[in-house]
Amino acid sequence: xxxxxxxxxxxxxxxxxxxxxxxxxxxxxxxxxxxxxxxxxxxxxxxxxxxxxxxxxxxxxxxxxxxxxxxxxxxxxxxxxxxxxxxxxxxxxxxxxxxxxxxxxxxxxxxxxxxxxxxxxxxxxxxxxxxxxxxxxxxxxxxxxxxxxxxxxxxxxxxxxxxxxxxxxxxxxxxxxxxxxxxxxxxxxxxxxxxxxxxxxxxxxxxxxxxxxxxxxxxxxxxxxxxxxxxxxxxxxxxxxxxxxxxxxxxxxxxxxxxxxxxxxxxxxxxxxxxxxxxxxxxxxxxxxxxxxxxxxxxxxxxxxxxxxxxxxxxxxxxxxxxxxxxxxxxxxxxxxxxxxxxxxxxxxxxxxxxxxxxxxxxxxxxxxxxxxxxxxxxxxxxxxxxxxxxxxxxxxxxxxxxxxxxxxxxxxxxxxxxxxxxxxxxxxxxxxxxxxxxxxxxxxxxxxxxxxxxxxxxxxxxxxxxxxxxxxxxxxxxxxxxxxxxxxxxxxxxxxxxxxxxxxxxxxxxxxxxxxxxxxxxxxxxxxxxxxxxxxxxxxxxxxxxxxxxxxxxxxxxxxxxxxxxxxxxxxxxxxxxxxxxxxxxxxxxxxxxxxxxxxxxxxxxxxxxxxxx
Amino acid sequence: xxxxxxxxxxxxxxxxxxxxxxxxxxxxxxxxxxxxxxxxxxxxxxxxxxxxxxxxxxxxxxxxxxxxxxxxxxxxxxxxxxxxxxxxxxxxxxxxxxxxxxxxxxxxxxxxxxxxxxxxxxxxxxxxxxxxxxxxxxxxxxxxxxxxxxxxxxxxxxxxxxxxxxxxxxxxxxxxxxxxxxxxxxxxxxxxxxxxxxxxxxxxxxxxxxxxxxxxxxxxxxxxxxxxxxxxxxxxxxxxxxxxxxxxxxxxxxxxxxxxxxxxxxxxxxxxxxxxxxxxxxxxxxxxxxxxxxxxxxxxxxxxxxxxxxxxxxxxxxxxxxxxxxxxxxxxxxxxxxxxxxxx
Numbered sequence: 032x033x034x035x036x037x038x039x040x041x042x043x044x045x046x047x048x049x050x051x052x053x054x055x056x057x058x059x060x061x062x063x064x065x066x067x068x069x070x071x072x073x074x075x076x077x078x079x080x081x082x083x084x085x086x087x088x089x090x091x092x093x094x095x096x097x098x099x100x101x102x103x104x105x106x107x108x109x110x111x112x113x114x115x116x117x118x119x120x121x122x123x124x125x126x127x128x129x130x131x132x133x134x135x136x137x138x139x140x141x142x143x144x145x146x147x148x149x150x151x152x153x154x155x156x157x158x159x160x161x162x163x164x165x166x167x168x169x170x171x172x173x174x175x176x177x178x179x180x181x182x183x184x185x186x187x188x189x190x191x192x193x194x195x196x197x198x199x200x201x202x203x204x205x206x207x208x209x210x211x212x213x214x215x216x217x218x219x220x221x222x223x224x225x226x227x228x229x230x231x232x233x234x235x236x237x238x239x240x241x242x243x244x245x246x247x248x249x250x251x252x253x254x255x256x257x258x259x260x261x262x263x264x265x266x267x268x269x270x271x272x273x274x275x276x277x278x279x280x281x282x283x284x285x286x287x288x289x290x291x292x293x294x295x296x297x298x299x300x301x302x303x304x305x306x307x308x309x310x311x312x313x314x315x316x317x318x319x320x321x322x323x324x325x326x327x328x329x330x331x332x333x334x335x336x337x338x339x340x341x342x343x344x345x346x347x348x349x350x351x352x353x354x355x356x357x358x359x360x361x362x363x364x365x366x367x368x369x370x371x372x373x374x375x376x377x378x379x380x381x382x383x384x385x386x387x388x389x390x391x392x393x394x395x396x397x398x399x400x401x402x403x404x405x406x407x408x409x410x411x412x413x414x415x416x417x418x419x420x421x422x423x424x425x426x427x428x429x430x431x432x433x434x435x436x437x438x439x440x441x442x443x444x445x446x447x448x449x450x451x452x453x454x455x456x457x458x459x460x461x462x463x464x465x466x467x468x469x470x471x472x473x474x475x476x477x478x479x480x481x482x483x484x485x486x487x488x489x490x491x492x493x494x495x496x497x498x499x500x501x502x503x504x505x506x507x508x509x510x511x512x513x514x515x516x517x518x519x520x521x522x523x524x525x526x527x528x529x530x531x532x533x534x535x536x537x538x539x540x541x542x543x544x545x546x547x548x549x550x551x552x553x554x555x556x557x558x559x560x561x562x563x564x565x566x567x568x569x570x571x572x573x574x575x576x577x578x579x580x581x582x583x584x585x586x587x588x589x590x591x592x593x594x595x596x597x598x599x600x601x602x603x604x605x606x607x608x609x610x611x612x613x614x615x616x617x618x619x620x621x622x623x624x625x626x627x628x629x630x631x632x633x634x635x636x637x638x639x640x641x642x643x644x645x646x
Numbered sequence: 647x648x649x650x651x652x653x654x655x656x657x658x659x660x661x662x663x664x665x666x667x668x669x670x671x672x673x674x675x676x677x678x679x680x681x682x683x684x685x686x687x688x689x690x691x692x693x694x695x696x697x698x699x700x701x702x703x704x705x706x707x708x709x710x711x712x713x714x715x716x717x718x719x720x721x722x723x724x725x726x727x728x729x730x731x732x733x734x735x736x737x738x739x740x741x742x743x744x745x746x747x748x749x750x751x752x753x754x755x756x757x758x759x760x761x762x763x764x765x766x767x768x769x770x771x772x773x774x775x776x777x778x779x780x781x782x783x784x785x786x787x788x789x790x791x792x793x794x795x796x797x798x799x800x801x802x803x804x805x806x807x808x809x810x811x812x813x814x815x816x817x818x819x820x821x822x823x824x825x826x827x828x829x830x831x832x833x834x835x836x837x838x839x840x841x842x843x844x845x846x847x848x849x850x851x852x853x854x855x856x857x858x859x860x861x862x863x864x865x866x867x868x869x870x871x872x873x874x875x876x877x878x879x880x881x882x883x884x885x886x887x888x889x890x891x892x893x894x895x896x897x898x899x900x901x902x903x904x905x906x907x908x909x910x911x912x913x914x915x916x917x918x919x920x921x922x923x924x925x926x927x928x929x930x931x932x933x934x935x936x937x938x939x940x941x942x943x944x945x946x947x948x949x950x951x952x953x954x955x956x957x958x959x960x961x962x963x964x965x966x967x968x969x970x971x972x973x974x975x976x977x978x979x980x981x982x983x984x985x986x987x988x989x990x
Contacts, residue, residue: 069987214985260989267986277981284977291736293728311968313975316735316961321761325728328721328758332701332732335719336740340732358722448986451977484717484733484740487696492665492711494720495704504667505712 037252038209043102044256045110046204048197049127050119052095053085055197059117060097061443062201066214067101068268068445071258074101075553077109077626078441082298082381089151094126103257107409107553109442111628115207117200119143119174121152128164137167138203140174140196170249174199181239182232191229195236202240209255212241262447269446271410271439272299275343275369276306278417280313283339285418286425286457289314291338293329295322295348298381299437300371303343323351327368331355334364335493337461337483339421343369346388347378350395356430357396360519362493363471363479365424365431368402369417372436374624383624384438386549387600392432393578393607399516401523403427404578406434408552411446413439416575422457427526428478432578436550438626462489470503476529477522479503527579533572533587541568543639544591546616548574548604551597551627558632569636574604580611588614593639595619597632658689665715676827676853677707677774683830684714684772687837693741700743701730703750706781707774707853710745724755727762730769731957738958741841742769748789749779752808756788763817763846765957770840770847773810778859796858811934811949814848815927821847822930822949827854828867832878832946839948845956866944879933879947884917887943894918895942902932904941922948 046063048056057078064076077098086093100110112132118124120143131137144159158164159171178196179189198219205212216234223230244250269277283290294304296319308317316338320326327342334340344352349370359366372388374380392404403423407416413435420433462468462480465488471479482489491503499506500514535544537559547555552573559569572587574580588594588608595617596605602618609616619635621627663685671677688698698716702708704723711718717740721729726744734742744751751759751773762771778796779785785798789810793802814822821843825836833851840847852863865871877887877895885895892908894917905912921929930950936942969975 065985069985071987071989258989263989265982265986265988267982267984280975280980281977284975289736291732293732310975310980311965312972313980314965314969316965318731318735320728321757324725325731325758325761328725328728329732329735331721332719332729332734333736334732335729336699336733336736338736340736354722355725362719448981451981483737484699485696485737487694490696490716490718492714492718492720494711494718495722496720 036250038255039252040255040257042104042256043100043106043110044115044208044254045098045100045113046115046117047096047098047113047127047130048117048200049094049096049123050197051086051088051122052081052083052093053088054095054119055194056095056097056119059197059201060099062215062218063204063210064099064101064443065218065268066205066210067099067256068266069214070210071261072101072103072256073106073259073261074099074268074444075106075109076100076443077438079625080382089120089122089148091122091126091152094123096123096127101256103259105259105261107556108626108629111630115204117204119196119200121148121154121158124158125152125154131167133166135167136170137164138170138172138200140200141171142173142175172203172243172249177239177243178236181235185228185232185235187228187232191232195232198233198236199240199243202237203244206241206244207250207253209253212237261445265448266445267448268443269411269414270302270441270443271407271413271435272302272371272441273306274411274413274446275303275417275433275435276310278414279307279339279341279367279421280310280315281414281451281454282418282421282457283313283315285454286339286421286459288337288339288459289316291330291333291340292317292343293320293326293333293340294318294343295320295326297323297345297348299373299440300343300345300348300369302440303369303371323348324355327352327355327366330366331359331362331364334359334366335362335484337481339425340365341367341369341421343371345371345373346375346391349388349391353396356402357398357400358495359430360396360400360402361495361498363428363519365428365481367417367420367424367431367433369433369435371440372434374622380624382437384436384550384626385599385622385624386434386436386551387603387622388434389577389600389603390606392434399520401520402430402432402578403523403526404432404434405576406549406574407439408549408573408575410439410442410444412575414446414449418454422455423526423529425457425459426478426529427476427522428481429523434549439550461486465489469501471498472501473518477518477525524579527582530576530579530581532583533574533581535587536571536573537563538568538570541570542592543568543595543636544570544572544588544593545595545597545632545636546572546574546588546608547597548577551599554627554629554632555597557629558636561629562633562636567636567640577604577607585612588612593617595636595639597621597627597635599627658695660685660689662695663688663715665713667712669713670709671706672857674856675706676776676855677710679827679830680707680772680774680833680851680853681710681713683833683837687834687841690838691741691841697739698741698743699730699733700745701726701733702745703747703755704781705747705750705779706855707745707747708750724750724753725758726750727755727758727771731762731765731767734767734769734958735961738768738962744769744771746771746773747780748773748775748777748787748810752788752810752813760813760817763814763819763848766818766820766845766954768845768956768958771849773848773850774853775810775850776853776855776859777807777862778855780855780858784858809934809937810850812931815930815934815950818954819848820845820954821951823848824850824852824946824949826852826863826867826946828863829946836948839951843951845954875943877936877943877945879920879922879945879949881920881922881948884914884919885945886914886917893943900928900932902936902939902942922951924950925952
């Protein structure tokens with residue numbers, strides 16, 4: 032029967048799964064992503080869920096979504112607007128409708144459109160009946176009924192049956208997009224291996240969904256997205272938080288010293304702690320502390336004693352760690368601080384993405400307290416930057432900030448698995464020589480020696496009080512204080528010699544330079560690619576190193592007539608660039624807890640060129 | 647897993663543990679005595695100097711590490727137990743000591759203190775309890791008595807104080823003792839006991855601040871009044887005290903009663919026999935509360951010592967166990983865990 036369906040080949044598709052926060056949408060989305068990745072598509076995902084774990088069913092604020100963009104071409108964003116929405120109930124439809132592409136396909140669970148759910152979603156009339164969805168391709172599927180029918184005969188409660196309907200929906204999408212069931216069937220088997228009845232129920236629901244597509248004529252066309260032509264190599268799908276964890280383990284192996292993580296659970300950073308707690312056979316020690324402060328304090332203690340020390344958090348936790356970061360600055364101990372940014376201030380938007388902690392990382396401490404700051408640009412880049420943060424911390428005996436954000440942390444994309452031998456060594460030389468030892472003597476990098484407890488003859492005291500140059504004893508001498516303040520600053524600035532220059536992408540000779548940092552990389556890159564295809568000349572740079580800036584920053588910024596900086600804050604990096612380089616920067620700010628759509632950036636650029644919106 | 651490396655042939659003296667730094671406490675401060683006792687006891691422990699790490703927070707007593715010629719970390723207010731935890735977990739071979747004042751350990755650092763006790767990290771925590779904020783010049787502390795007039799409580803403090811021994815016992819500390827700066831021998835004995843304990847050892851030291859809270863413990867340290875106000879706890883011995891050893895404590899259910907042994911009504915055989923190793927913490931709480939009760943002596947000595955596994959021991963045991971189970975970590979394998987695919 033399948034042969035009767037037309038198969039249309041598409042370059043790329045964006046799907047959003049949406050339902051109650053208990054409907055398993057995150058699971059459904061990530062299963063589809065894994066299957067697409069295994070098939071060889073390029074992909075990028077955007078989980079979007081409420082802070083409440085199980086908000087009341089059917090409500091607008093309880094809607095959880097997972098968007099994924101898969102393609103036969105190289106892509107860099109999770110897609111601006113979904114081509115397909117799978118809505119498990121009226122609330123999911125209502126919340127997501129405004130984001131869809133004109134003419135998008137909407138697959139709804141028609142069984143969920145009952146008076147109670149319609150009321151919860153604040154619908155006065157049933158949108159499936161009142162023609163308000165005209166212009167969309169609405170596919171009504173009795174998802175709940177079909178799922179129960181498929182599970183007939185299994186000794187399951189109504190509630191359990193209802194809980195498997197996400198697999199039915201997933202099966203249907205696999206059919207629609209011509210994807211195999213096997214990866215998910217295998218996953219279910221692994222996950223529910225010991226609970227035979229759930230294993231069977233979920234597998235049946237998935238299969239039933241697939242054949243529902245095959246055996247009914249609700250869709251007239253199937254779609255096929257060919258594998259992408261990625262660079263040759265082995266790939267796996269990776270999220271930003273997983274990548275950070277792997278980056279740290281790798282740095283620990285390459286430095287030849289144990290990794291110590293002191294951390295306190297916080298959204299959206301907790302997965303790094305969870306991931307690392309699996310890696311005990313790498314000697315990784317994860318200490319789930321009593322609070323954020325103890326998280327960093329234990330890491331500082333571990334660093335003093337010679338471990339590769341790391342602490343992970345998000346904005347509110349970072350605020351609590353401020354004083355201890357100052358201590359790490361003063362004691363000049365290596366430490367990596369990961370801030371997976373979320374919407375702020377205060378508790379803010381815990382599950383939504385933002386990049387508004389930059390100034391906190393730069394300046395959020397008492398005194399002159401310079402700390403290197405680097406930022407990851409994509410989920411897989413989180414691996415490289417976590418590794419890099421460790422390298423800088425150890426080489427320069429300093430705390431280092433690694434900024435990530437919710438969107439990178441939870442989003443995933445294919446990661447080209449690096450060859451272990453190609454990762455550089457991170458030399459660690461604990462000081463051993465008694466004769467030449469001085470606590471605050473400095474090497475060519477202006478770093479002080481790392482002499483760890485247990486080393487005979489090097490007993491010494493460090494702490495938060497100002498230290499005498501070279502000897503490291505407590506010193507209140509005014510000139511020494513100024514000297515040491517300048518020394519700590521000079522040490523961080525010196526890192527400039529050891530980081531890559533900014534690279535101009537796109538049209539180097541353009542008038543307009545679009546500068547981004549951190550998680551705006553994908554949207555900016557896609558926007559510029561689209562506009563260049565249309566003949567516009569645009570240059571692009573992306574900041575991964577913010578303190579210090581790359582050496583050629585001034586030279587590049589001064590070459591362009593206009594500099595546009597899209598940021599998901601009120602212009603934090605713009606402020607730094609203006610202050611440091613006295614350049615004009617056109618700010619483009621969005622603070623809505625979500626990434627830029629590339630079309631938003633395209634429109635902004637077009638308006639700078641004096642044109643009309645493209646989308 | 648590991649205890650401190652004991653070296654048979656280390657022959658250090660108290661002088662080896664002194665630094666060349668001028669000690670900057672006020673003349674007459676009780677901290678001098680604590681430092682002297684620690685320096686006297688340290689060579690006895692058979693631990694090489696380089697394996698000691700002293701960690702402190704902020705406050706007068708937190709200058710302690712600067713005066714110990716070992717590894718030392720003068721950190722930030724209240725965080726010493728957390729930093730010390732990191733030191734111990736990084737290298738369990740080290741002998742880790744915390745020096746902290748009452749404001750540092752029980753107020754701003756209270757959370758770290760109770761959690762270090764709960765986890766039973768193998769480290770020693772010495773509380774310098776002078777019941778006042780000294781370095782900030784004389785405000786009431788979390789151990790100041792209610793009603794105390796200080797610079798920040800001119801009409802008397804309306805805070806109830808903590809009983810540090812109770813906090814430690816309630817939080818799961820496995821060794822809990824109390825001593826006094828003015829009783830060097832007893833203090834040394836407690837230090838030795840704490841050092842020998844495997845797990846979190848807590849010593850509350852009553853310490854006189856002769857500038858802002860002078861005489862806070864005088865009834866307990868003055869030759870004339872000491873015997874009537876202090877009961878020395880010794881394992882297996884009755885709770886007996888007084889100038890003529892004529893007073894004792896007996897238990898009536900869970901209620902302690904002071905009895906007079908001179909009248910013939912009660913004898914030594916009626917008294918509470920102290921059991922340091924009692925698994926049940928109940929009596930430790932009763933003992934700690936003596937200082938709240940009218941006409942009761944203040945106990946000094948070891949309140950409680952029990953054996954439990956330590957966090958650091960369990961941590962390294964788990965690392966070993968998982969390594970045995972999974973094999974030593976292999977990065978290339980780890981990168982490829984989960985689903986991978988090839989692009990040719």
